[in-house]
Structures are given as structure tokens and as C-alpha cells.
Amino acid sequence: MELEERARDSADNCIACTSCIVACPVTKANPEYKGPKLVGPAHSRMHFSDPSDYEDTLMLCSNCKNCDITCPNGVSVSTLNMLERGRYLKAHPEAHKPEDKMLSHGFEMADMLNKIPFGKSLANLGMSIGEALGVMGAMGMAPERKTPRYASVYFRDLFKTIKQPSSDKKVLFFPGCYIDTNEPWVGTAFVQVMNENGYEVLMDNRFVCCGSPLVVGGYLDEARQHADTNVAIIQEYAQKGIPVVACCTSCSLMLKNEYTELFAQSEMKEAAKNVWDAFEFLTMLAEEGKLKKVNIKSDHKFIYHAPCHLRAQGMGLPAFDLLKAAGLNVVNADAGCCGMSGSYGFHKDNYETSMKIGQALFDAINADNYHKVICDCGTCRMQIQHGTDVKAVHPIEILAKAYKKA
Amino acid sequence: MVKDKATVVVVGGGATGVGILRDLSMRGIDALLIEKLDMVNGASSRYHGLLHSGARYAVKDQEAAKECIKENTILRRIGKSCVEATTGMFVQVEGDDPDFVDPWLKGCAESGISTRELSKEEALRLEPNLSRKLKVAYEVPDGAIDGFRMSWQNLQSAARYGGRYKTYTELIKVNIENATVKSITVRDNVTKEEYDIECEILVNAAGPWAGKVAELAGLECNVSPSKGTLIAFNQRITNHVVNRLRKPSNGDIFVPHGSITILGTSSITIPDPEDTSTSWEEVEELMKTGVGVFEHLRDYRILRVFAGSRPLYVPKGAEGGRNASRGFVTIDHEKEDGLKGMMTICGGKFTTYRLMAEKFCDVLAPKLHNTAKCRTAEEDLVPEVSEAEKKAARQYFPSYGVNLAATRLGVEKFGDVVKTLKEQPETREVLCECENVTMAEIQRIAAEPTSHCVADVRRRTRLGMGTCQGNYCAIRSAAVANKLFKNKFEGCSDSLSDMKNFLQARWKGITPVMAGKTLREAEMTRGMYELLFNVNGGRRG
Ligand SMILES: Cc1cc2nc3c(=O)[nH]c(=O)nc-3n(C[C@H](O)[C@H](O)[C@H](O)COP(=O)(O)OP(=O)(O)OC[C@H]3O[C@@H](n4cnc5c(N)ncnc54)[C@H](O)[C@@H]3O)c2cc1C
Ligand code: SF4
Numbered sequence: 001m002e003l004e005e006r007a008r009d010s011a012d013n014c015i016a017c018t019s020c021i022v023a024c025p026v027t028k029a030n031p032e033y034k035g036p037k038l039v040g041p042a043h044s045r046m047h048f049s050d051p052s053d054y055e056d057t058l059m060l061c062s063n064c065k066n067c068d069i070t071c072p073n074g075v076s077v078s079t080l081n082m083l084e085r086g087r088y089l090k091a092h093p094e095a096h097k098p099e100d101k102m103l104s105h106g107f108e109m110a111d112m113l114n115k116i117p118f119g120k121s122l123a124n125l126g127m128s129i130g131e132a133l134g135v136m137g138a139m140g141m142a143p144e145r146k147t148p149r150y151a152s153v154y155f156r157d158l159f160k161t162i163k164q165p166s167s168d169k170k171v172l173f174f175p176g177c178y179i180d181t182n183e184p185w186v187g188t189a190f191v192q193v194m195n196e197n198g199y200e201v202l203m204d205n206r207f208v209c210c211g212s213p214l215v216v217g218g219y220l221d222e223a224r225q226h227a228d229t230n231v232a233i234i235q236e237y238a239q240k241g242i243p244v245v246a247c248c249t250s251c252s253l254m255l256k257n258e259y260t261e262l263f264a265q266s267e268m269k270e271a272a273k274n275v276w277d278a279f280e281f282l283t284m285l286a287e288e289g290k291l292k293k294v295n296i297k298s299d300h301k302f303i304y305h306a307p308c309h310l311r312a313q314g315m316g317l318p319a320f321d322l323l324k325a326a327g328l329n330v331v332n333a334d335a336g337c338c339g340m341s342g343s344y345g346f347h348k349d350n351y352e353t354s355m356k357i358g359q360a361l362f363d364a365i366n367a368d369n370y371h372k373v374i375c376d377c378g379t380c381r382m383q384i385q386h387g388t389d390v391k392a393v394h395p396i397e398i399l400a401k402a403y404k405k406a
Numbered sequence: 407m408v409k410d411k412a413t414v415v416v417v418g419g420g421a422t423g424v425g426i427l428r429d430l431s432m433r434g435i436d437a438l439l440i441e442k443l444d445m446v447n448g449a450s451s452r453y454h455g456l457l458h459s460g461a462r463y464a465v466k467d468q469e470a471a472k473e474c475i476k477e478n479t480i481l482r483r484i485g486k487s488c489v490e491a492t493t494g495m496f497v498q499v500e501g502d503d504p505d506f507v508d509p510w511l512k513g514c515a516e517s518g519i520s521t522r523e524l525s526k527e528e529a530l531r532l533e534p535n536l537s538r539k540l541k542v543a544y545e546v547p548d549g550a551i552d553g554f555r556m557s558w559q560n561l562q563s564a565a566r567y568g569g570r571y572k573t574y575t576e577l578i579k580v581n582i583e584n585a586t587v588k589s590i591t592v593r594d595n596v597t598k599e600e601y602d603i604e605c606e607i608l609v610n611a612a613g614p615w616a617g618k619v620a621e622l623a624g625l626e627c628n629v630s631p632s633k634g635t636l637i638a639f640n641q642r643i644t645n646h647v648v649n650r651l652r653k654p655s656n657g658d659i660f661v662p663h664g665s666i667t668i669l670g671t672s673s674i675t676i677p678d679p680e681d682t683s684t685s686w687e688e689v690e691e692l693m694k695t696g697v698g699v700f701e702h703l704r705d706y707r708i709l710r711v712f713a714g715s716r717p718l719y720v721p722k723g724a725e726g727g728r729n730a731s732r733g734f735v736t737i738d739h740e741k742e743d744g745l746k747g748m749m750t751i752c753g754g755k756f757t758t759y760r761l762m763a764e765k766f767c768d769v770l771a772p773k774l775h776n777t778a779k780c781r782t783a784e785e786d787l788v789p790e791v792s793e794a795e796k797k798a799a800r801q802y803f804p805s806y807g808v809n810l811a812a813t814r815l816g817v818e819k820f821g822d823v824v825k826t827l828k829e830q831p832e833t834r835e836v837l838c839e840c841e842n843v844t845m846a847e848i849q850r851i852a853a854e855p856t857s858h859c860v861a862d863v864r865r866r867t868r869l870g871m872g873t874c875q876g877n878y879c880a881i882r883s884a885a886v887a888n889k890l891f892k893n894k895f896e897g898c899s900d901s902l903s904d905m906k907n908f909l910q911a912r913w914k915g916i917t918p919v920m921a922g923k924t925l926r927e928a929e930m931t932r933g934m935y936e937l938l939f940n941v942n943g944g945r946r947g
């Protein structure tokens with residue numbers, strides 16, 4: 001059912017205060033970008049004048065959502081941008097960049113490779129060769145980047161081999177593409193942590209990619225299909241009283257906020273109530289006194305980077321707070337956006353902007369002798385490892401390790 | 407002192423006056439129009455902007471309905487860049503009188519107004535914000551018409567045939583000898599200079615002020631100004647004109663205009679047409695009716711409220727207000743009052759301004775032994791900017807800016823602006839971000855001899871008429887434009903006072919609706935201008 005409040009109506013709330021322009025990392029790094037206030041709320045009133053027109057620099061928006069976070073009036077600026085980009089690219093498919101299709105449809109490639117014997121190792125080999133030969137650049141990808149490698153066993157298959165104690169208390173895990181196909185060990189760590197707390201973790205392989213990369217690539221119709229599929233599953237579990245938990249903050253943001261903002265369906269708003277970020281969930285357990293206590297003993301010093309898509313969820317920094325409370329020696333980098341923003345930094349044209357944005361974070365990380373960077377987001381971790389030489393891990397890995405040690 | 411002369415002097419720069427100037431000029435009659443303030447100061451901008459299909463009058467006044475549909479068709483053709491061919495809907499929601507539908511359909515059919523029934527689903531698909539309590543919907547050929555633009559384009563058209571016009575020139579005295587108008591005395595409201603203009607015929611087209619102008623000639627003309635209040639919303643709530651299908655009453659019509667929507671209106675008889683005050687109570691009354699059609703109306707941001715007066719002519723003993731006739735009268739004061747050389751036109755609607763001018767000039771022209779036929783329906787008001795020109799100009803304009811600028815400026819000034827944008831890239835800066843107005847456009851209009859303050863530029867560019875109501879563009883445009891004005895008002899002689907006056911005028915329309923989102927914006931303005939810039943020069947302590 002169509003919701004009454006829609007993101008596009010939120011433009012009405014804009015008082016043109018320009019806070020979002022100040023907060024937008026892309027505007028700062030690339031003055032060519034006209035900035036959130038103009039391309040979002042201001043232009044949303046102008047489309048009538050010429051539906052065939054388009055603000056070219058809207059393509060520069062990374063959908064990092066710092067504008068939404070900053071806006072004192074609740075304008076969904078980034079969503080206005082994505083809706084407008086999608087509207088335009090649908091009418092003008094020729095305006096797509098050559099790499100859009102691939103970067104937005106990573107899940108298709110990953111699924112295909114899983115069906116081919118040795119598909120993944122061949123693909124990884126291919127990528128190494130490709131990188132060496134400079135093929136990535138020709139495909140529109142930033143040649144400087146190392147492409148993420150496929151795990152030999154995806155989490156969806158690995159999960160079947162994990163032995164869990166059964167329990168009445170269950171959660172449904174939403175792994176998201178990156179954890180599923182590239183970093184399955186994060187999923188394993190999640191299962192360990194939940195098991196330690198008396199929860200049994202379920203998987204449902206009907207889940208599809210959350211759709212975030214589809215949205216930024218302008219494939220809104222497909223994203224809508226993904227949303228409908230996932231929302232139906234979430235609601236099915238909601239009826240059984242089983243919460244859905246994600247470790248990737250871009251996935252959880254999508255399930256919790258963006259579906260509703262983009263597509264304005266009441267089912268989506270309803271389903272969102274049953275979705276949790278992993279550390280948000282664990283913090284809730286802690287607040288209820290139900291989290292298994294753990295004391296982290298480590299001589300190392302860590303630095304935490306809060307992904308923009310986590311900050312956009314408006315729930316504080318649950319992983320940072322929880323790990324710190326557990327005794328970890330960790331500081332908050334508090335250095336803004338890493339510049340990667342999902343697939344944004346992979347585009348050749350965005351590479352420079354992406355690295356410029358990340359510089360403050362890289363500097364913060366390099367400022368001291370940190371053992372590891374902790375960050376909830378997979379693509380942030382990739383960017384951090386690219387921009388510094390420090391290894392980046394998901395906070396759930398730290399917690400899982402601590403439980404194991406205890 | 408006589409400083410000027412013209413065969414005909416037309417008093418009043420509203421739709422009626424400019425229509426007459428164009429008509430006379432096209433017939434080859436030497437005519438001069440004077441307007442006491444900036445052009446389009448009265449009802450022709452302080453109005454709803456509905457290009458009537460006539461459907462609203464189909465039941466009660468079929469003659470008016472027939473005139474409307476005829477003129478509607480003509481204006482769409484000759485004034486393409488002033489008319490938004492939105493089409494309109496007549497809707498009934500639960501509770502509306504179903505018995506009104508049949509006579510209305512019959513009236514439309516008899517008046518030659520096409521109607522098409524829309525299923526509830528189709529109506530909601532076309533206008534998703536309509537109330538779910540929608541019962542019936544019909545499509546009619548309504549449209550929206552921009553009063554400022556239409557009037558200026560009439561002037562441009564007249565100018566091509568030798569017609570002249572002066573703004574800020576107020577009629578203050580009619581000089582009569584031997585029961586014949588010899589000349590008029592006017593005051594230049596910018597320089598305060600007073601002088602005479604000789605004429606053979608004086609045309610009183612002062613709209614709701616027509617009674618006052620008649621008084622200057624010692625005549626009585628019973629014009630009863632009827633004030634209507636209108637609410638401007640920050641966005642297009644609807645893409646169609648939406649009318650309530652019932653006996654016409656207050657708050658019945660929504661008209662989309664460019665980036666905004668206007669809801670109105672009411673009808674209160676007032677003594678003085680200068681009274682453009684509005685109140686929260688009037689707004690509330692309109693909103694209460696409005697939510698019947700758009701149930702979430704209260705969630706939308708109101709930009710401002712404004713009011714204007716209809717020039718209703720009331721023959722002695724007849725009824726005023728909403729029930730007064732919307733028709734118009736031509737008064738030949740020679741016949742009526744024995745005063746030679748003066749005629750008055752009064753009443754009518756914006757939609758029928760061209761027809762009114764035609765009929766009026768058909769009476770006037772023979773007095774000057776002119777037998778030319780009216781040609782105003784045959785020729786476009788102004789040549790349109792071609793698609794090729796627009797395409798070529800795209801690279802210099804901000805996105806979504808080309809069409810807006812082309813319709814606002816017209817061919818010649820559009821060409822000038824493109825040239826400036828091309829040669830001086832710094833003028834591509836968007837000074838008004840809400841309505842997408844570039845520095846080049848503002849400079850171009852500021853350099854016109856009729857521009858004396860930022861508000862004049864506003865009326866011709868839409869600068870300051872969008873979301874932030876001048877918050878950002880006031881300071882920017884005052885800085886850019888004020889130095890380009892050749893003659894300035896006393897109170898607007900420097901950019902600071904010009905800016906303050908401009909904001910103060912915006913404030914007038916905001917005050918009655920200062921709540922919710924509108925209040926937030928106002929606080930932002932106050933914070934910027936009073937605290938940050940300290941424009942009022944307040945001191946600490
Ligand atoms: C609230 C409202 C809503 C309306 N909605 C619609 C609508 O949707 N569609 C439609 O077709 N019509 C509508 N109308 C009617 C329409 O606006 C008027 O009929 C039309 O604009 C009248 O034009 P006018 O030129 O006669 O008067 P005006 O536009 O008022 O022009 C008179 C001019 O004379 C000038 N003047 C006065 N005294 C002097 C003087 N002494 N010397 C020099 N100049 C002087 C004034 O400054 C003014 O500019 C509406 C009217 C109102 C008030
Ligand atoms: S989403 Fe990020 S890049 Fe896009 S406008 Fe907002 S702050 Fe800027």
C-alpha cells in the first residue's frame with residue numbers, strides 16, 4: 001500500500017540552510033558538483049519545466065547520506081537524488097556509464113560463478129591478470145584498485161557446515177553480497193557471537209541483494225523487485241517473532257530506511273521494524289542485561305571508523321561503544337566519509353574524488369601505530385586497506401575472537 | 407507643463423489596459439499607456455491565474471462560458487509561453503451534491519466546452535494527491551496563465567506597432583475644457599515630477615481603481631472592489647487545474663503555476679482596492695475547503711498568501727460580491743455623462759481580456775475615424791524562442807533553466823542573456839536557486855528602463871518567489887542589480903535599503919501563515935539578516 005509520506009514531499013521541509021552542502025564530502029572534494037541543496041530539494045521543484053533536462057553533476061553524488069544526516073529538517077536529500085538519477089537513466093539508458101551494469105549487478109556474477117566448477121578461482125585469477133594488464137581501466141573501473149576476490153566457499157554454503165546448538169531464540173541473518181561472497185568469515189563470526197548468547201542463527205537463501213548498488217546505478221525498477229522479495233521474507237519471519245539481523249550497515253540501512261524512502265510502501269515501513277544491525281541488536285541485549293559478558297584483553301591499540309550508512313541509521317555507534325565497554329583499547333577516528341560509498345569509488349571517474357575524501361580518515365589512521373582498523377562496512381574496509389596499510393576488520397570478528405579466548 | 411502627447415492615453419497597466427494598448431496599436435492608433443506603479447500591479451497579478459475553460463460558469467452564465475472557451479483557445483495559440491496547457495479537472499468528493507453534475511454537463515455541452523469523464527482510478531493516477539473520497543471527475547480544457555508574462559508580452563507586441571508605455575506614472579488630474587478632455591496631469595512616482603500629457607481620448611482601464619479614476623474626471627462609476635485571498639504552496643501539488651464540481655464558492659480551485667500551486671479564493675467587498683491585507687482566518691477558511699479535495703493539504707508547505715481585488719462593476723441597484731456579474735462594461739462618458747474624450751472599461755476576467763479590448767476598441771476606433779479591424783487574435787504576442795536556440799543555449803544555463811528563461815525573457819532578451827552567459831562565465835552563477843535565475847538574467851532585466859528596484863526585477867524573473875522567499879537572493883541580487891538602475895526610488899537608492907524593502911514586502915505575505923515549515927524558513931531569514939548581517943544596525947546591550 002502506498003504510504004502518504006514520500007521522500008519527494010520531504011523537499012518541502014528544506015529551508016535552504018545549506019548545512020547539507022557543508023556536510024557533503026563530494027562537494028568539498030569536487031567543486032564541480034552543484035551540491036545536495038540544489039540538485040535535491042531545489043531541483044525537485046524544477047523538473048516540470050523540462051522533464052528531458054537533467055543535472056549532469058547529479059552523477060557525482062555518492063549516496064553517502066551525509067546530507068540526510070546533517071539536515072535539520074528531515075529532508076531525504078540523497079533519496080531525492082537517487083530517484084531523480086533513476087528517472088533520468090530509465091529514460092536515457094545511453095547515459096549509463098559502461099561499468100554501471102557490472103557494478104550494480106555484482107550479485108549476478110557471483111551467483112553464476114558459484115555454479116561453475118572452479119568458477120571463483122578462475123575469476124580471481126582472471127582479475128589478477130586483468131589488473132596486471134590494465135583491463136579494469138578499460139572497463140571503466142579505477143585501475144588503481146584491487147578488485148575484491150571471491151571466497152572459495154560462499155557463506156551461504158559455508159553456513160550449512162556450521163554446527164549450532166538449537167535454541168528457541170532465533171535470528172535470521174541477512175548476510176548481504178559482500179559477506180556472502182567475499183568475506184564469509186564475518187558471517188561465521190556473527191554465528192559464533194549469536195550462539196554464545198544463546199541464539200540460533202537461521203539463513204534463508206531466498207534473500208536477494210539488498211539493492212543498494214542497483215539504486216546508485218539507477219536501476220530503480222530492479223531495486224524495487226529486490227525490495228519486494230526481501231520485505232516479504234522479513235515479514236514472514238516477523239510473524240514468527242524472528243528478527244532479521246545484518247552485519248553490513250549499507251544493507252541494514254537499505255532494509256530499514258531506504259526501501260520506504262524510495263518506494264513509499266507501508267509494508268516496507270512495517271518490515272523495517274523487524275530489522276536490526278548486528279551491534280544494535282547486541283546493544284539491546286546488553287541493555288536488557290542479556291548479553292554474555294566478555295573482557296577483551298589486548299595490548300594493541302585499535303581505531304574505529306563509523307560508516308556513513310551506520311551514522312545515517314541514527315543509532316549512535318553501537319559497535320564502538322560495546323567494544324570499548326568490553327575493555328578494548330579503541331579510539332573513534334571521527335574523520336567523516338571514507339570516500340568509497342559502496343561501488344562509488346570503483347568507478348574510474350570517481351577514483352580521485354574518492355581518495356580525496358578518504359584522506360582525512362587515512363591521516364587519522366596513519367597518525368598512530370594502530371594494530372587494526374575496526375569498521376562495520378565491507379567497502380569502507382576495502383577503501384581503508386587501499387588508502388593505508390592497516391588491516392581493517394568487522395567489529396563482530398573482534399567480539400567473536402574475544403568470546404573464543406574467554 | 408505639457409511634456410508628452412498621444413491620441414489615446416490608457417490608464418492602467420493590468421490585463422485590460424495592455425490588451426487595449428495592443429489592440430489600438432495594431433489598428434494603427436497612436437496610444438500611450440500609463441501605470442501608476444510597476445506594470446501589472448493590480449488584479450492581473452494578484453489573481454488566481456486560471457485560464458478558464460468556461461466550465462465554472464457553465465450553469466449560471468453561459469454567455470461568459472462561451473466567451474471563455476473561445477478566448478481560451480485563442481490565448482493558447484497566441485500566448486504559448488504565458489499559458490501552461492495543463493488541462494483541468496472538475497471533481498466531486500463524498501458529500502458533494504450529485505444533482506449538480508447533470509446540469510453542469512449540459513451547460514458545458516451547450517457552451518461548447520468539451521468534458522471527458524475520468525474513472526476514479528484514472529483521476530487518481532493522473533493526480534495521486536487527490537482525496538481518496540473522490541467520487542467523480544471530469545476533464546476540461548482549463549489552463550494556467552501567467553499574469554506578469556502575459557501582460558509584458560502584450561506590451562512588447564504593442565511596442566512593435568508603435569504603442570508606448572510608462573510605468574510609475576500616475577494619473578492625478580484630468581484637465582477638462584468645454585466638457586472635453588484636453589490633457590491629463592500625471593506624477594512620476596520615481597522622480598516625483600508632475601507634468602501634463604495631451605490626448606484626444608482618455609481610457610480608464612484602472613480595474614478596481616476605475617471608480618477612483620472616474621472621480622478624477624468628476625464622474626461616478628460604481629466599481630465595487632471585491633477582494634480575493636490566495637494561498638501559494640511550495641510545490642506542484644497537482645499538475646491539473648482542479649475545480650470542485652459544485653456551485654462556485656470559496657476555496658474551490660487549485661491552479662498549478664510553474665513550481666507552485668495556488669489555492670483560492672474568496673470574495674469580500676472592500677472600500678479601497680489598495681487593501682491587499684490577508685489574515686490567518688481567511689487562510690483557514692480556504693484550507694478547510696481545500697482539504698476536501700487534497701486531504702493532505704495541511705502537510706504541504708505554504709509559501710505565502712496574497713490578495714487582489716476584482717474590478718466588479720455594479721449597475722445601480724444590483725448585487726455585489728460573488729453574485730455580481732463577471733461580465734464587463736464599456737462606458738462612453740460622452741453618451742452617459744456628456745464628457746467628451748473619455749471612456750471607461752470595467753469588470754470581466756483575465757481570460758477574456760483580449761475580447762474585452764476588441765469590443766472596447768470597436769467602439770473607440772470609429773471615434774477617431776479608424777476603420778481597421780481587430781487583429782489581436784491572429785498574431786502571436788511575441789515570437790517564441792526556437793527549439794534550436796534553446797538547445798544551443800543549454801550549455802550555458804543551469805539545468806532546468808533554459809525553458810524557464812526562454813519563456814520569461816522572450817527572444818530578444820533571451821539572446822542577450824545567452825551572449826552574456828557565453829562571454830562572461832561568472833554570470834552563470836544562479837542567484838536565485840529556488841526559481842533558477844542566473845546573474846545574467848537579473849542584470850539584463852535590471853538594465854531595462856522600467857526597472858527601479860529589486861522588486862521590479864522580481865516580477866519579471868520570479869527571483870525571490872520560490873521556497874526561501876528571498877532569503878538567499880535578496881542580498882545577492884541587490885548587490886548585482888541596484889547599481890544598474892538608472893532612476894531609483896527614494897527609499898531604495900542603495901543596495902542595502904533596496905534589499906530591506908524587498909524582504910519586507912516578502913514578509914507581508916508570510917506573516918499570516920507563519921507556522922510550521924513557513925515559520926522555520928522565516929526564522930532562518932531573521933537569523934541571517936538580523937543576527938548575522940545585523941541589517942537593522944541593532945547594538946549589543
Ligand atoms: C483573487 C482574484 C482571482 C482571480 N482569478 C481569476 C482567474 O483565475 N482567471 C481569470 O481569468 N480572472 C481572474 N480574476 C479576475 C482578473 O484578475 C481581473 O478581472 C483582471 O486582472 C482585471 O484586470 P484589469 O486590467 O482590469 O485591472 P488591474 O489588473 O487591477 O489593473 C488596473 C491597473 O490600474 C492601475 N492604476 C490604478 N489607478 C491608476 C492611476 N490613477 N494611474 C495610473 N494607473 C492606475 C493599477 O495600478 C493597476 O495596475 C481574479 C481576480 C481576483 C481579484
Ligand atoms: S549523498 Fe553524499 S555525496 Fe550525495 S549529496 Fe548527500 S552528502 Fe553529497
Ligand code: SF4
Binds near residue numbers: 016073
Ligand atoms: S540541510 Fe536540509 S534544510 Fe538545509 S539546505 Fe540541506 S536539505 Fe535544505
